Amino acid sequence: MLTSSCTNMPITYFIADLHLSADRPDITSCLEKFLSDEATKADALYVLGDLFEAWLGDDDINEFTSRVTEAFKTLSDKGVPIFFIHGNRDFLVRKTFADRAGMTLLPEEHVIDLYGEPTLIMHGDQLCTRDIAYQKFRKKSRGWWWPRMVLMLPLTTRRNIAENGRKKSKQTQQNLSQDIMDVTPDEVTKSMKMHKVNRLIHGHTHRPDIHQIDIDGAQAERIVLGDWYTQGSVLSFTPDSYQLETRRFS
């Protein structure tokens, strides 16, 4: 009796910043294990951005992207709803991929009812307002014309652009800003007040933590998800409690 009530415990998972790529099969394996095992018992799975290290377009179908697509689709076919919010790496993900992977695309800021508590979810890059250069790029890359224009280019051209960009950014490291970036506290408060929530969950900064904050005298919290560079990072939420957990790469 006890056992059965335990296995039926409602649970929702949040993940972000996996930065999956073809040359890091260890991360993909860890994700596959998570999706085929514990995630199958979830009420829902939320992917809050930067699932991929880079996304050149939904037409970039190869062994690696197919493997990831398949893993999500299998979970979705088992009846687990999967939601996706774009990150700053995979902002070119479109509905074609989402449909194939059995995911629902959400707007960049979205309020969900998490076991009774209105909870704001987002990738979190929009909170780093101190990074002016990035915010300019963000505005362009999330606008309506720039992504459309980029996605109209042939896939090989997009691949070359991405490759050159990587090389160029290595060469210009010296001139890059040495400013440590984190969320701007005022922006957090502003966002949470605007959406009328006392709980925020985001990724992006790779600084997993639970921050208790004060918003106009009310107790509020900001939960930051961890990345998947050296381990899997999962936020598991039940009606009674939640925790930031890690999963070892096998």
Next chain:
Amino acid sequence: MVTFKTNYGVIKLSLMVEEAPKTVENFLAYAKEGFYDNTIFHRVINGFMIQGGGFEAGMEQKPTKDPVANEANNGVKNALGTVAMARTNDPHSATCQFFINVADNDFLNFRNESEQGWGYCVFAKVVEGMDVVEKIKAVETGNNGFHQDVPVDDIVILSTTVDEA
């Protein structure tokens, strides 16, 4: 010991030669040649840190030496009053810029050897002049081109004294 005389007062740093030998050597090389003289604290965020050592007044960036390896895996924490090297996203890219923590910034500590987990290498501690640091952290700041949190009035390192005894 390195002493910075600033237009806000004197700040004395004791260096962690044992914990961060390469970083200290790198910092001393800049300090001894007078590199830091006339540089400013160009990024000041109260409750976080004050950063300097790379720009002159007018946000003119100075040419640097080769970067130094990140020694943040020495386990020294980014605690209030410690000094750490600034860098780009590349963990091993620190050159001349440094920052003084004005809070316990745990999220800057070493976690693992990934790009995001390396953290920031602490190599010194303020032993005199925390009152000066407190004054600096509270100054008025504004935008300057692509830079935010730039003090409205320049905070300048006027001279540097190195005492290795």
